[in-house]
Amino acid sequence: MKTHVLYGKSEVEVNVPDDSTVIEPQTIDAIDDYTSTIQNVLRNPTGSKPLKELVKSDDIVSIVISDITRPTPNHILVPLLIEELNHVPRENFVIINGTGTHRDQTRDELIQMLGEDIVDSVKIVHNHCNEKESLVKVGHSKYGCDAYLNKEYVESDFKIVTGFIEPHFFAGFSGGPKGIMPGIAGIETIQTFHNAKMIGDPRSTWGNLEDNPVQDMAREVNTMCKPDFMLNVALNKDKKITAAFGGDVFEAHKEGCAYVKEHAMFKCEDRFDVVIASNSGYPLDQNLYQTVKGMSAASKVVKENGNIIMVSECADGFPDHGKFAEIFKMADTPQGILDLIHDPNFSEVDQWQVQKQASIQTFANVYVYSELTDQQLKDSMLNPTSNIEQTIAELEKQYGCKLSIGVMPQGPLTIPYVEDEE
Structure with a gap:
């Protein structure tokens, strides 16, 4: 059976046995007239x-967007927002790129x-989580840290957050409050949001909102300086x-998550x-x-000591910024990495993603088909593969x-689950 797996801006064809199970969300047609739907x-x-009734003509309006690592159609949403608020001068808008701990985008990006x-006519700022002067303290979280958010956002008169909703491997779902926390938060706040206890909590998982500590902290910080729309x-x-979903950040997000969950869940008979x-x-x-997000989705339905084969282009490397690659050099095994991260004195940017990957690697073997070099993957304790069918054949010979x-x-756009385990 030929299957086509998303890879970069195209697909990779993978031949698998006819009795293999294809795990994907329900097929949903795109909206033809998305302009009318969003309006x-x-x-x-x-x-x-x-929206228009809420905004005065002299308001400074901030619009928080997702950065380039997300497929949010900012090129559609932002112009429609500005058009709807046509009584507000262009110079009164500020777009805040919710980079979290990620890098700035280039002009071309x-x-x-x-x-x-939009780029030529509207002020655009990037969130710089390490620059205290660009942040404002908005409160203190019950999770033990001060909450810092982007100054341009806090000081604007009317605040809008955009985004897209998909299953998320520890926040339950993306979108909504996550556009603010961690999108435009300070590093101290982000590190608490992503610390070992929060990420390791079994309630911090795919499709779960209500008792999820990560989602709870996102909502808590949002209440300290809530988006108006x-x-x-x-x-x-x-x-x-x-x-499309709009309005109150909590109510509209909950509505959107219910829609996505209905279409994204996929029941498997066994691992x-x-x-x-x-x-x-x-x-x-x-x-x-x-x-790591795709690895996490796959881990929900792989057997213990089983095998995950990730198909992910990784054209941007590890990436080069952050501490993701560096942390893997601090121990010799995935368990050693976890022991390091759970040390109360350990705190590094990107440790949350390393923790998730290492946790998966203590449960299953992970292979990666990508543009990364074999050595780069081995440095991350991963197994490189350049031929997926050959890897499967070798595993069958081994077993x-x-x-x-x-x-x-479609990877993490699906929430797979084994019925008897739910």
Whole structure:
């Protein structure tokens, strides 16, 4: 059976046995007239007055967007927001790129994300989590840290957060409050949000919102300086809009998560010996750091001591910024990495993603088909593969039997689960 797994901006064809299970969300057609759909959400929002009625003509309006690692259609959402608020001068808008701990975007990347007209006519700032002067303390979290948010956002008169909703491996779902926390937060706040206890909590997992400590902290920080309006969308595998949700950041987000969960869940009868998974293609598979999300999704349905084969381009490397690659050099085994991270005196940027990867590696073997070198993957305690079918054949020879195989062409856009384990 030929399957096509998302890889970068294209696909990789993988031949698997005919009795393999293809794990993917329901097929959802894109909305033909997304402009009307989004305008309707702005004018008939959930838990809020219509957007235009909320904004005065002299307000400074901040619009928080997702950075280039997310497929949020900013080039659609932002112009429609500005058009809806046509009584506000362009110079009164500020777009805040929610980079969290990620790098700034280049001008070309911003044009790709927003369009040249927006880039040339609207003020754009990047969140710099390490620059205290660009942040404002908005409160103290019950999770033990001060909450710092982007100064441009805090000081604006009207605050809008955009994003897209998909299953998330420790926040339950993306979008909504996560656009603010960690999108435009300070490093101290982000490190608490992503610390070993929070990430290691079994409630911090795919599709779970209500008793999830990560989601709870995101909501808590949002209440300290709440967005006045949220605009989120759901996307299909082609990154096209299938639904839009707007209004109150908590109510509208909850509505959107229910929609995504209904379409993303996939029941498996049992766990698999081998799970082949994409990282949803570009832009999520730009680097190994983001690829941990696909590994996590696959780990939900792989057998203990089984095998995950990640198909993720990683054209941007580890990436080069941050401490992701460096932390892997601090121990010799995945368990050694976990022991290091759980030391109360250990605190490094990106440790949360390393923790997730190492946890998966103590449970299953992980192979990666990518643009990374074999040495780069080995340095991350991963097994390189340049031929997926050959790797499967070698595993069958090693096990001495036919292996059960699951394929996740869309990667973490699906929430797979084994019914008896839920």
